[in-house]
Amino acid sequence: MRSDSIAPRFGLRLGLLGGAALIAVALFFVLGVPAGAWAFALKFRVGKVVALILVAFAISASTQLFHVTTRNQILTPAIMGFDALYLMIQTGLVYSIGGMATLSIDPVAKFSAEVVAMMVFSTGLFLWLFTAKSRDLHLLVLVGIIFGALFRSLSNFAARMIDPNDFVVVQGEMFARFNAVNLDLLWISILLCAGTVPILWGMRHQFDVLSLGRETAINLGLRYKRVMLISFATIGLLVSVSTALVGPITFFGLLVTHLAYRFLPGARFGVTLIATTLVAIVTLVGGQAIFEHVLGFKGTLSVVIDMLGGLVFLTLLLKGAAK
Amino acid sequence: MKSLSLHMLLALAAIVAMAMLSLTIGAADMSISAVWRGQGDDTLILMASRVPRTLAIILTGISMAISGLIFQMLTRNKFVEPATAGTTESAGLGLLVAVFFLPSAPLIVKMTVAAVFAIAGTVLFLRILDRLPVHEPLLVPLVGLMLGGVIGAVGTFFAYQADLLQYLGIWTTGEFSGVLRGRYEILWITGILAALGYVFADRFSIMGMGKDVSVTLGLNYRGVMWVGLLIVSIISAVVVVTVGTIPFLGLIVPNIVSRMMGDNLRAAVPWAASLGAGLLLLCDILGRVVRAPYEIPIGTIFGVIGSAVFLYLLLGRQSHAIR
Amino acid sequence: MIRINGVSHQIAGMPILSDVTLTLPKGGITALIGPNGAGKSTLLSLMARLTRIQSGSISFDDANVAETPTQELAKRLSILRQDNVLTARLTVQDLVGFGRYPHHKGRPGPNDVKLVNDALEAMALTPLRTRFLDELSGGQRQRALVAMVLAQDTDYVLLDEPLNNLDMRHARQMMIRLQTAARTQGKSFVVVIHDINFAAAYADRIVALKDGRVLATGTPAEIVTPAMLKDIFDLDIVVQQIAGHPFALHQIAPPSTQ
Numbered sequence: 057m058r059s060d061s062i063a064p065r066f067g068l069r070l071g072l073l074g075g076a077a078l079i080a081v082a083l084f085f086v087l088g089v090p091a092g093a094w095a096f097a098l099k100f101r102v103g104k105v106v107a108l109i110l111v112a113f114a115i116s117a118s119t120q121l122f123h124v125t126t127r128n129q130i131l132t133p134a135i136m137g138f139d140a141l142y143l144m145i146q147t148g149l150v151y152s153i154g155g156m157a158t159l160s161i162d163p164v165a166k167f168s169a170e171v172v173a174m175m176v177f178s179t180g181l182f183l184w185l186f187t188a189k190s191r192d193l194h195l196l197v198l199v200g201i202i203f204g205a206l207f208r209s210l211s212n213f214a215a216r217m218i219d220p221n222d223f224v225v226v227q228g229e230m231f232a233r234f235n236a237v238n239l240d241l242l243w244i245s246i247l248l249c250a251g252t253v254p255i256l257w258g259m260r261h262q263f264d265v266l267s268l269g270r271e272t273a274i275n276l277g278l279r280y281k282r283v284m285l286i287s288f289a290t291i292g293l294l295v296s297v298s299t300a301l302v303g304p305i306t307f308f309g310l311l312v313t314h315l316a317y318r319f320l321p322g323a324r325f326g327v328t329l330i331a332t333t334l335v336a337i338v339t340l341v342g343g344q345a346i347f348e349h350v351l352g353f354k355g356t357l358s359v360v361i362d363m364l365g366g367l368v369f370l371t372l373l374l375k376g377a378a379k
Numbered sequence: 380m381k382s383l384s385l386h387m388l389l390a391l392a393a394i395v396a397m398a399m400l401s402l403t404i405g406a407a408d409m410s411i412s413a414v415w416r417g418q419g420d421d422t423l424i425l426m427a428s429r430v431p432r433t434l435a436i437i438l439t440g441i442s443m444a445i446s447g448l449i450f451q452m453l454t455r456n457k458f459v460e461p462a463t464a465g466t467t468e469s470a471g472l473g474l475l476v477a478v479f480f481l482p483s484a485p486l487i488v489k490m491t492v493a494a495v496f497a498i499a500g501t502v503l504f505l506r507i508l509d510r511l512p513v514h515e516p517l518l519v520p521l522v523g524l525m526l527g528g529v530i531g532a533v534g535t536f537f538a539y540q541a542d543l544l545q546y547l548g549i550w551t552t553g554e555f556s557g558v559l560r561g562r563y564e565i566l567w568i569t570g571i572l573a574a575l576g577y578v579f580a581d582r583f584s585i586m587g588m589g590k591d592v593s594v595t596l597g598l599n600y601r602g603v604m605w606v607g608l609l610i611v612s613i614i615s616a617v618v619v620v621t622v623g624t625i626p627f628l629g630l631i632v633p634n635i636v637s638r639m640m641g642d643n644l645r646a647a648v649p650w651a652a653s654l655g656a657g658l659l660l661l662c663d664i665l666g667r668v669v670r671a672p673y674e675i676p677i678g679t680i681f682g683v684i685g686s687a688v689f690l691y692l693l694l695g696r697q698s699h700a701i702r
Numbered sequence: 703m704i705r706i707n708g709v710s711h712q713i714a715g716m717p718i719l720s721d722v723t724l725t726l727p728k729g730g731i732t733a734l735i736g737p738n739g740a741g742k743s744t745l746l747s748l749m750a751r752l753t754r755i756q757s758g759s760i761s762f763d764d765a766n767v768a769e770t771p772t773q774e775l776a777k778r779l780s781i782l783r784q785d786n787v788l789t790a791r792l793t794v795q796d797l798v799g800f801g802r803y804p805h806h807k808g809r810p811g812p813n814d815v816k817l818v819n820d821a822l823e824a825m826a827l828t829p830l831r832t833r834f835l836d837e838l839s840g841g842q843r844q845r846a847l848v849a850m851v852l853a854q855d856t857d858y859v860l861l862d863e864p865l866n867n868l869d870m871r872h873a874r875q876m877m878i879r880l881q882t883a884a885r886t887q888g889k890s891f892v893v894v895i896h897d898i899n900f901a902a903a904y905a906d907r908i909v910a911l912k913d914g915r916v917l918a919t920g921t922p923a924e925i926v927t928p929a930m931l932k933d934i935f936d937l938d939i940v941v942q943q944i945a946g947h948p949f950a951l952h953q954i955a956p957p958s959t960q
Contacts (some may be wrong), residue, residue: 128518135525198458198517199693201524202686205626209682216675306528363536366529373507373522455790581808585800587790591752591783596854597776597804641834642790645808 066320066327073319073334080342081105088349103239105341110245111298112312112336117256118294119309120332124267124325125287129317130372131197132309137204138295139304140211141177145170147211151218163240171248171296177203178292179285245297252290259283260326267325305358307365312336314368390653394437397660401433404667432555435563436663436677437656439622442569444655445576445648446614447629448636452587452644453607454508457637458520460629461497461615465526469500470612470619472534479541486620490565494616500530501612505604554623554676555663566621569614573652576610580644583607587642625678627685628655634692658684703728704749704858704890709758711744711914718744719914722758726907728857730884731891733901735925736911737935742894743784745911746860749892750781762858776804779858780851784866784894788835794846795831798822801853821853824879826872840867848876852883861893865900877904902926903947910934926950 084105089097115134122133149158149166181200256263265278266287274280298305316332323331339361347357402425447460454464461467473496477489504526511518537543576583582603585593593600618625636651659677662684666675704726711719719741726732734742747753749760751767760767762778780801792800798821802814822828825845835843844867851859861880865873881904883889895901901908902922910917910925912934918925926948931939940951 130525131521135528195517195693197521199690201521202689202693205682206686206690209626209679209686212679213675213683216673216679217670307532359532359536359539362532363529366532369525370529373510373526452790581800581803584790584792584796585803588788588792588797588800589786591781591786592800594752594772595750595776595781595851596800597773599772637791641792641796643792643796 077334077337080338084341084345108340112340113333114294114298115309116332116336118291119313124263133291134306136200139299140204140207142299144207144211147214151214174296175292178288182288263325308361311365394657402429431563438566440656440659441652442573442614443628444632444651445573446611448633448651449607450611452583456519462626463520464504464523465500466615468527468530470497470616490620494613497612497616569617572610577648584644631688705761707759729888730906733905733908734894740911741914780854780856781860782851784862798849798853801850818853821849825849858890898950
């Protein structure tokens with residue numbers, strides 16, 4: 057692999073992105089702090105910025121990994137029904153043990169269980185399909201989406217069956233919210249994300265080979281099934297983290313990966329991953345700084361980002377990127 | 380052919396039986412015998428609420444099934460229906476726009492705006508379709524679902540800005556409980572369009588064989604394409620405005636019928652119509668019985684059943700649809 | 703009579719056909735031959751109005767392709783393309799039945815039923831008539847598609863590689879069937895054919911295309927000669943006479959050049 061010789065070519069651009077990310081973070085701390093409340097604001101904002109950076113990383117990495125494994129750059133793991141599964145677990149819990157009991161469970165223990173459930177779902181789906189005759193990856197994605205629809209309908213069904221007072225517990229989880237980050241889960245999220253870094257970085261060359269397709273990858277000696285399995289498990293974990301922290305966001309991953317692909321054309325998986333994460337940090341932290349602290353909007357960023365990402369997707373399709 | 384028409388009679392008898400059953404179920408206490416004896420309250424409930432509701436269910440079932448059938452012929456893809464092509468979401472966006480700009484306009488005006496949006500969304504989908512590789516049939520619904528997500532994101536953004544978030548729910552879950560005399564009559568438009576679909580059955584069958592065959596057989600390809608597109612879009616718009624979304628109905632019914640008797644629409648349309656009406660009646664009865672006196676929306680019930688059947692279709696061993 | 707007059711065609715700036723002028727008399731089989739990329743399929747598409755003519759004109763008898771309504775043309779000429787992706791789930795008889803659509807517009811009469819039955823019989827599909835297309839082998843599906851074109855019962859029939867997917871027996875039967883239709887019913891077939899020996903054995907005339915131009919027109923005896931084949935395919939080919947037909951032994955290099 058020539059990633060070492062390639063690195064200098066993109067060094068400047070990565071540096072620029074890094075600088076922009078630093079500025080975004082700085083803006084987030086500085087903007088709109090009321091006079092004399094520095095200490096308080098700083099403490100409050102540190103947790104938030106860390107959470108946003110984690111989300112930026114989780115979404116970038118999972119989307120990019122998804123593009124490599126499905127060999128299709130117009131998809132995002134967020135459509136695979138992960139968020140719906142997350143929602144169904146919440147509703148199912150409230151339905152079976154009640155709202156108060158759900159609230160009284162230790163959030164870290166609950167979250168750990170949810171992450172495990174989602175990883176089991178993604179790898180299980182993959183294994184099931186892989187042991188079947190068809191190895192069509194589009195089938196896998198479509199099945200994922202339909203499972204999502206099934207989960208969503210089941211949560212709706214359960215929501216109709218539970219007490220309206222209990223429903224409030226679930227409702228808060230249904231929409232993306234960047235301004236009300238779930239800080240209870242910060243430490244475990246940091247640990248989980250950190251855990252994926254050695255996988256992503258250590259296997260970056262294998263992911264490059266994987267993007268050539270199944271036959272070629274096997275021909276080049278890759279342990280295809282194993283790499284795919286690790287990849288899907290990692291995607292499941294990363295999507296869990298971001299959904300738990302801020303809720304479901306569908307098209308953000310598309311937006312940032314394609315900005316990065318455009319900015320660093322032809323770069324390998326590892327280099328692109330750094331770029332994608334930096335772009336995501338700039339967009340998310342910078343955007344939130346401006347939206348929350350300057351414009352005074354609460355919660356609209358997720359809506360704007362989703363729409364922008366969606367428009368990027370449409371442009372891609374109309375330019376024939378799917379071919 | 381004789382045994383076929385016998386089956387058809389049996390199917391019609393089953394539908395009539397379910398329609399009768401559907402007339403007698405409901406929150407308000409009412410009995411058919413009381414209507415027969417001429418009791419005013421019971422007659423009012425029957426004529427103002429129960430009959431419109433049952434008729435609405437039948438009309439919706441028929442027209443959604445037929446619009447799915449036609450859509451699959453136009454796109455030559457077994458996984459296309461209004462909800463996997465962005466048509467439904469476009470109609471919903473149109474409804475939002477109409478509610479915002481023309482809040483006091485009559486239903487028919489709002490429906491027209493929704494129809495215009497639905498047509499535009501469908502045209503966009505078909506244009507994107509031209510740019511997709513033909514040999515990847517599963518990519519088509521993926522792209523359509525993503526397109527629906529994008530239009531939904533635009534809708535959410537608009538609703539957020541216009542403070543109409545509660546209206547988003549209108550088109551996301553189909554529900555018949557609000558159907559009363561005076562609010563359902565617009566659905567008869569779908570009945571007319573479904574009949575038009577039957578008149579054009581041969582031409583749609585030929586379109587299902589592709590553009591080259593159509594031209595060879597002297598079909599006005601563009602003209603028939605537009606007829607189909609208008610039928611599908613307007614049916615979707617009317618159903619979204621009056622009832623809401625019933626996901627997968629337009630998808631699974633044509634697939635089952637296609638498996639039973641093939642894609643010669645002259646024969647398939649009546650079957651799709653009866654199966655659509657029958658399934659919807661059944662789900663509606665279920666939704667009213669499971670948690671009586673409360674009601675579970677039909678969109679939720681059908682979401683569970685429909686996605687399960689779709690999964691079966693996707694993963695079923697002899698899935699000719701995938702080829 | 704088919705008149706092709708000064709037809710040129712470009713795709714994305716690349717010339718595919720350059721000033722093709724041809725006159726083909728009515729009746730009989732015309733074989734279109736030539737190396738890959740010679741423009742055979744494009745020419746057939748233009749003739750059948752599947753692709754819009756960019757310059758020049760094509761007419762069948764008195765009907766100009768660009769000006770005649772498409773429903774009218776559907777009664778005069780039919781085409782079977784090479785890459786038929788049929789996703790619709792139809793039975794064989796339904797498919798062949800749709801070949802009659804230009805004539806009955808959805809209301810088949812007794813004559814339509816008869817012609818469909820004839821076409822099924824001619825392609826030996828009668829036992830398979832109620833089978834769905836997706837239950838057939840590639841060769842059976844190809845025969846069903848040809849039967850559909852035959853059922854359309856037009857004076858002119860354009861076929862792009864109709865022998866695709868057919869085994870030896872069915873390939874020979876297909877060519878015999880086309881020859882019979884040409885001789886007894888006066889039909890005109892224009893057939894793109896890969897196997898030059900089928901062209902030599904069954905065609906009344908051969909048109910050789912190369913690089914988008916007409917290189918030669920003539921009878922099989924005139925075209926299937928070592929000198930001509932060398933011009934068309936840039937290949938030294940031995941030609942032998944068997945039962946009155948020239949046969950090109952193109953699979954092997956001539957002994958002298960080894």
